[in-house]
Amino acid sequence: MLTAGRSEAAPVPTDPFLSTVDEITAWFASSPEKVDAALSGSERERVLSRVAGINDAAAAGDRQALYAQQFLLDRVYRLHTKLPEQESAEGSVVVHEIGRMLETATSQAQDALVEPGLLDELPSEPRRYLSWLKQTARNHRVYKHPYYHEFIRNDATENDLRNYVMQESVVDGRFDDLLAMMQVGTAGAAKLEIASNFWDEMGNGDPAEVHTHLFNKIFEVFEIPEEELERSLSATSLLNGNLAVLLARYRALYGESVGFLGMTEWMAPDRFVQVVHAWERLGLPDVGITYHRLHITIDSQHAQGWFHNVVLPAAESPAMRRAIARGVLWRLNSSAAYLDERMPSAAA
Structure with a gap:
């Protein structure tokens, strides 16, 4: 690493x-x-x-x-x-x-990590296409990765969780800004879904419930200063954060952003259940785990709304189907590389 x-x-x-x-x-x-x-x-x-x-x-x-x-x-x-x-x-x-x-x-x-020809064989019917996206994720080695389901859940120490939070900050710590960037130029149901998602990130107007504020509470629990955070980010952590920004900021990559961020939210609840279990197992302060507890429910709702109000309408277009699938595969592959690197056996 x-x-x-x-x-x-x-x-x-x-x-x-x-x-x-x-x-x-x-x-x-x-x-x-x-x-x-x-x-x-x-x-x-x-x-x-x-x-x-x-x-x-x-x-x-x-x-x-x-x-x-x-x-x-x-x-x-x-x-x-x-x-x-x-x-x-x-x-x-x-x-x-x-x-x-x-x-x-x-x-x-x-x-280069995408299987050759895979993006040329996508189902054309929107609901079959959505099922294909989900099944592709379930079949990927990153799905229920042992980093979360074995290491974090059962073995992670307080210091391991501290390091985990720092690496996760590249996406979780700025998800609201990613949503704000990607919604530019959208309309209709897609714009409303992104706006609803963003408003939840904003704590529905309550400054104390803004999700980035809640996420930063974890930094307070672990007493993580900004300079340590910057020193501690790994290559694959930076890659995941950079991919999210790259796709959100360019209008020509809107479809890829839909796939990348949608898959991020779809996978989050299962992962966060393991983090909450580890947090409670270690008896850490309750204030630091509010963000993850909240997102177990919210991200599940967001993912379903995202699939039905953003992905399905866009999937009428062959170009959008390809772009969304590309973004999903980027997310799956980059997440797998990151989690492989986080496993204790890789760091040994």
């Missing part, structure tokens, strides 16, 4: 990939004009060549390169998803180029 600055497999400061990441991210607190002026001509070509080198190494299986790739993409996305406290390079042409190179390489890697 790769993490930043914590495990024995963590990248060392002399790692050339992370040196490139450090060089690039140092510009992110500058204005777009400053960045594009400094990184022009041969300097621009040099930086883009370094990013291409990271992508090539990651594609070849270099785990340090994969970490650097996803860490850098996460930092690019922060320019677009967090309010700046200083100058920001958001809007820089060069940063956009870097981001697109990372996104393209990440997308290609996920597509």
Whole structure:
């Protein structure tokens, strides 16, 4: 497992990939004009060549390169998803180029994991198609993965749950923003379903019940500071968070986002039952598990509403059927890679 600055497999400061990441991210607190002026001509070509080198190494299986790739993409996305406290390079042409190179390489890697021809054999009738999506998930090795059903439920220690929460923050900790981004341009039943889902995430108007606020209560229980959180995210954790942002922010990838986020919600209740069991087994403070208890019920309802009000209407279109299935497979495969990495046998 790769993490930043914590495990024995963590990248060392002399790692050339992370040196490139450090060089690039140092510009992110500058204005777009400053960045594009400094990184022009041969300097621009040099930086883009370094990013291409990271992508090539990651594609070849270099785990340090994969970490650097996803860490850098996460930092690019922060320019677009967090309010700046200083100058920001958001809007820089060069940063956009870097981001697109990372996104393209990440997308290609996920597509390479999809069984050839699978997306060409989808049922055309919407309800049969929906059944196919669910059965595909049930047949995937990530379904009822032993990380949740064996390790978390029966063996995880308090420190294991602490680390689990940090890794999960890349999706759970910003699900409301993902919904807000993906609903742009939608209409009708789909927009209403996304809006209903978002309003639940907002605690139905009660600030104390906002789901990101409840999720952050877990950080308080475990006393997790922001700097430790950033150091502790693994390559596959960053990948899962980056895929969610990638699909939610681009209108052309709306269908993939429907599949990715819908499958996330569909799998959550069963997983969270195991987390709640572990939490209670360890006798941890009740305030920290409210988020997971709540989502066992809510995500089950959301998933059904999502399937019937978002997926089924969209499944009338062959292009949308393919896009949604692609997003589902990305979610299943990236989640499997992440959970495989979390298993104690993999970390040993």
